[in-house]
Amino acid sequence: xxxxxxxxxxxxxxxxxxxxxxxxxxxxxxxxxxxxxxxxxxxxxxxxxxxxxxxxxxxxxxxxxxxxxxxxxxxxxxxxxxxxxxxxxxxxxxxxxxxxxxxxxxxxxxxxxxxxxxxxxxxxxxxxxxxxx
Amino acid sequence: xxxxxxxxxxxxxxxxxxxxxxxxxxxxxxxxxxxxxxxxxxxxxxxxxxxxxxxxxxxxxxxxxxxxxxxxxxxxxxxxxxxxxxxxxxxxxxxxxxxxxxxxxxxxxxxxxxxxxxxxxxxxxxxxxxxxxxxxxxxxxxxxxxxxxxxxxxxxxxxxxxxxxxxxxxxxxxxxxxxxxxxxxxxxxxxxxxxx
Numbered sequence: 397x398x399x400x401x402x403x404x405x406x407x408x409x410x411x412x413x414x415x416x417x418x419x420x421x422x423x424x425x426x427x428x429x430x431x432x433x434x435x436x437x438x439x440x441x442x443x444x445x446x447x448x449x450x451x452x453x454x455x456x457x458x459x460x461x462x463x464x465x466x467x468x469x470x471x472x473x474x475x476x477x478x479x480x481x482x483x484x485x486x487x488x489x490x491x492x493x494x495x496x497x498x499x500x501x502x503x504x505x506x507x508x509x510x511x512x513x514x515x516x517x518x519x520x521x522x523x524x525x526x527x528x529x
Numbered sequence: 530x531x532x533x534x535x536x537x538x539x540x541x542x543x544x545x546x547x548x549x550x551x552x553x554x555x556x557x558x559x560x561x562x563x564x565x566x567x568x569x570x571x572x573x574x575x576x577x578x579x580x581x582x583x584x585x586x587x588x589x590x591x592x593x594x595x596x597x598x599x600x601x602x603x604x605x606x607x608x609x610x611x612x613x614x615x616x617x618x619x620x621x622x623x624x625x626x627x628x629x630x631x632x633x634x635x636x637x638x639x640x641x642x643x644x645x646x647x648x649x650x651x652x653x654x655x656x657x658x659x660x661x662x663x664x665x666x667x668x669x670x671x672x673x674x675x676x677x678x679x680x681x682x683x684x685x686x687x688x689x690x691x692x693x694x695x696x697x698x699x700x701x702x703x704x705x706x707x708x709x710x711x712x713x714x715x716x717x718x719x720x721x722x723x724x725x
Contacts (some may be wrong), residue, residue: 409686431564432560439559440594442548
């Protein structure tokens with residue numbers, strides 16, 4: 397590039413940059429809003445680990461787990477005196493009640509049992525009156 | 530509370546504060562570059578919709594992969610990602626155009642540079658027309674440049690990156706940047722002589 401080219405190049409560079417800058421300034425609101433949303437979406441990529449500089453998030457979780465272990469272990473050990481501890485039998489009983497097939501069936505037919513409860517006394521009363529056997 | 534717990538708590542607060550500062554700095558950086566990057570991509574690709582996707586992708590990748598890098602490195606890194614995506618776009622389009630030609634289809638849809646030109650200013654109608662024409666001519670001339678020359682010219686002249694930053698963004702040597710930039714300038718002057 398010789399010295400004579402300089403002013404012409406300078407003009408080209410400045411004019412083209414001015415055009416580019418103008419086109420940036422004149423971007424419409426909708427495009428700017430889309431870009432803002434894109435930026436916010438990108439910033440969501442700052443995971444908690446990055447955002448807080450590698451904060452040790454496992455510490456609270458580990459503390460909570462340790463607390464649960466501290467509370468439950470002595471209970472289990474204290475009750476575990478025989479072949480079956482109270483803690484275990486209580487848990488098994490609850491489980492049996494919760495999972496018992498008959499109880500679930502009864503729950504499903506609760507309306508029928510309520511109707512039965514109301515109807516049976518009337519029938520026995522009428523049997524008594526009529527004396528039909 | 531033990532002294533260890535106090536130190537640990539203070540450390541966590543300091544880390545959270547650092548995280549907030551990082552987010553704030555990244556937000557400021559992206560806000561500064563987003564509109565320029567969009568126009569940069571739009572002019573480099575000739576497709577405003579694809580340009581938007583490419584800018585969003587570059588933002589996400591910068592945050593995901595380079596947030597922890599020193600802030601002064603973000604700019605060349607961001608433009609490196611953006612330039613790579615623009616290059617990928619052109620590569621895909623070349624392949625698509627080749628396939629279309631092979632099967633006797635259309636010769637690839639070339640964007641109309643006038644239609645793709647940005648809204649030209651808000652001054653008088655004559656100025657608007659003149660600026661619109663100049664912009665369309667610039668975009669057309671840029672589109673005709675080899676990709677590396679276009680990249681070098683836009684990064685150096687529009688984005689104001691210095692030679693080293695441009696080289697980092699383009700993943701090439703300083704010497705290559707100078708050559709690409711010089712050739713681009715020369716060719717643009719030949720093409721756009723009537724406007725400048």
